[in-house]
Amino acid sequence: MVFVVAAAIILGGAVGVIFKNNPVHAALSLIASFFGVAVLFVVQQAHFLALVQVVVYAGAIVVLFLFVIMLLGVDRTENIKAEPLTYQRPAALVGALALFGFILAGLFLSGPGGEDGAVALTGQSAAMVPRLADDVSAETSGAGNTGTGNTDTSNIVELGHDLLTRNVLAFQATALLLTIATVGAVVLVRNEGAEDLVVDEPGTSIE
């Protein structure tokens, strides 16, 4: 039931992102879609992922989109008939269909019940899944949960531990990549020889 509502919101938002002509409306649809994904995370007990989804994507990235849209004043209807690359549209269609086909094949063709397929697609071992199920059953039995323990956050503990031990290289590489991107952006927008920048410097005088 929750899944159906959330999935409807996600799909509706996704369709809105593509078909809204106004960039701000498209960004709003994107937020709706992110919220649907966050709800799905909560349903699967992944509270941390759900909150990260909201904080990072809905809270920061789309804010940045809107900021750029407002600052550059591009909030008007774009001419979407223009086609910068020849055969862009058919190529996109073929690519999307191929990707969809690969995902479906991965899910349904490998292994009974599709579980191996899911593992093969996400690259995750299934180690975290039974662990979560154990936690949930331990908590629903009510034993040992006095409200002081961290049983309800073991999910996060697990995630953090995984991120900083087994996947630490990927984690650090991502951080480095983002830093490089930021530095690159700063270098690109830096205006060399802009001499009128210093007029407000305190304690200076022109010789």
Added chain:
Amino acid sequence: MAGIAPPAGLLRPGHPFLSDGVDFGDVVLAVVIAVIGFVLCLVSTMLMVWFERKVVSRLQNRIGPNVAGPFGLFQTLADGIKLFFKEDLIPSRADRFVFQLAPYLSLIPAFLTFTLVPIAGDFSGDGDGSSTLFGRTFFWQVADVPVGILFFLAMSSLGIYGVMLAGWSSGSKYPLLGSIRASAQAISYEAALGLSLAAVLVVSGALSTHDLVLSQASSITRWHVVATGFLPFVVFLISGTAELNRPPFDLVEAEQELVGGFHTEYSSIRFALFFLAEFMNTVTMGGIIVTLFFGGPAPFFDLPFVDVPGSWFTGFLLFFVKLLVFLFVFVWFRATLPRLRYDQLMDLGWKVLIPVSLAWLMILGGIRIARNGDLGATGDSVGDTAVVLAFAIGGLILGGLLVTKAVANARAERLDRAGLVLVAAPPPATEAPVHADGGHH
């Protein structure tokens, strides 16, 4: 099924709400708590508006509202009724749907954050803050979300949408400028807010607001304001004020520059909703600060007279007093501090608050590892802590020197390119007579 609720919070994975076996009483209790929470939130917002106007008046040698009701208490109510009966205007160039949506986007996160704050409960001694009334055990907060404090961050970053979209959808210049400022400010200060929060999480090891209060109970040295070394609290207070768009960070609605900022085009009930959200956010931010750093409803130490079983009301009084202190501080800021200029705002956020809280967080993390004995540098947790501290102080001094040198070099180069030279600032005495003869009054 009656009485099935263990003394664990609402909405935890272990709670019967989420497993099977939710009985009718649970649902009624949840609804009653939510309604009471909402009413409490509205009433406290109303009183906050009155409190702010009254205190600002006194700080400015005025009397403030004094006609409607005793001490002017009903002034807010009168203003609210007036606003509700005003004509509701939508500008012709507005984006109608977004224009109507924006006030709610502002209000809903404001209230949802309030649901996190534990406002009462007995945390003295062995008390876990739960109370039992009518045979049902519950906490004095609307929702104890397992990832509570992250939920607060999420809501504070969503609250900005109301402001941004309001300004954009109004279809005029001043609101748009206001909302551009708002988004830049939110992005800048969110990072500092999150980093100072992370310091609290590193020290307490808890995420839910209820666990945070529990981890600070019964001793003033366990209050996170002490345990995290005061600095995260200062950073949180500053960036929290910035997130609230309150003075001295109210560039978003700077009256002298932008008319009313993002809500220039709003009138009637939609304006009232923005106003409500703003003050609700202020009350909630006070509550969050009290919960995070000052132990919420928990007493300072085990006083004999608060150690009465079931004395939730003592907890409420303690919370209320602590909250009042911070609400006064917010008003005090407004009455005292001049508004920051835009570049000063960005400098403070990016060049001061973020580096400071990041460095502090790393030091706290290092100390935590050393105390747990996981560092293994000297084979002794006290020695390890000393090693971490020595490295931290050395790093801070070295980093500070490097940054100072780099800034000085860059500035000299910039001035050199522009053909300027540094001269000593003129002595202030030469400026004083200009003001003293008062020729331009």
